[in-house]
Amino acid sequence: MTFCLYPTAICVAGYSSDKNEILELLLPLKLFTDDNQGLCAERDFKVVHGGFSDGSIHCLKHIPGTRYIIVAIDYVTSFCCHELSSSNCCFLLRCVVTNDGFNSNLQVWDLGGEDCDVIKRTGVLQLKSASSDKGVKIAPGLTGDPCVLHGSQISDIQLTELTSGKPLYSLGKDIPDLLSSLQFVSGSVFLACACNGDLYVGDTRNPSGLQNNPAGGREGVHWCMGVKTDLSSSDPSSCSVARLSSACQVVVSDLRDLRAPLFQAQLHVQRKTTSDDFMKVTWAPALDNCLAVSGFDGMVRIYDTASWRPELMEFQPLFIHRGHMMSDDQFDTSSAVVTTHVWHPSRPRTVLSAAVDGSVHVWDWVDKATASC
Structure with a gap:
């Protein structure tokens, strides 16, 4: 199951091969009561919006401006969260993007509002990927028009505008390494972690400027990454990168020198x-x-x-x-x-x-x- 979280609610979705539910749940009120309060009747999640997906939902990401955190439950695979921004257009405040884990298509969902309790799929972006049978990793854009960075391997990383499906950036380099993680660290700079542990730094303003930082790890070990960013800072090097291996090893570095832990x-x-x-x-x-x-x-x-x-x-x-x-x-x-x-x-x-x-x-x-x- 997949879900997204914001300060008071989460969106959850199933990962089974058959028809799956996608639900918006309010977090338990007990979570927000005073620590000294003894009794609180509301200790469970509460369904507020719901819908159905014809297929599985393996990866689910929100569009910046929503207050949701996205998660997967049955096979939960991702979480993220952002604060509400009044500068965003109304139709974006309840929008999430998903992928089923088996092809490169992206589904766009409207989570509904006060006048409707139904979650609806509003569009599909049919994208080509060299390894589409593995699904794609998704990273929402942080600034400007609504867009998502996506790819299944390093060579097919692309930034796509959601409203038109127009590609805004593509890498154009033949690097077949499979992606395990993808995340923006600023409005244009992003980090990509390959399954072999290599880290790539890219900039959507410069398609030819991809930097490779080999991990030098053991063969046969799978890696993923987690990034801590300071979005208030204009310097992307302020972020910390933690890589986790299938051998239960964590390596922490930053953008000043990703090769040296x-x-x-x-x-x-x-x-x-x-x-x-x-x-x-x-x-x-x-x-x-x-x-x-x-x-x-x-x-x-x-x-x-x-x-x-x-x-x-x-x-x-x-x-x-x-x-x-x-x-x-x-x-x-x-x-x-x-x-x-x-x-x-x-x-x-x-x-x-x-x-x-x-x-x-x-x-x-x-x-x-x-x-x-």
């Missing part, structure tokens, strides 16, 4: 799945040095990178969320796998996560080392 860590994780599709690493948007890792088993692990070093060492997490393991009907912890997670944009220690059984959790975590008795 600032610090790295070996995670003590026993993998419960052979799939690399669910690997996810994300930075806390409102906390310094904290990141979350999931996709190896039924847990979400929180780490503090402040103590990490340039030398590869093993570090223990600050906190582990095990709730999805306990929610499995048969209590078979070997079958529980977290498929995605996302940080709440304004509550520093609140995280949402989903698992293969379709469960969605919203939870707070506490650093026991600094918590008062």
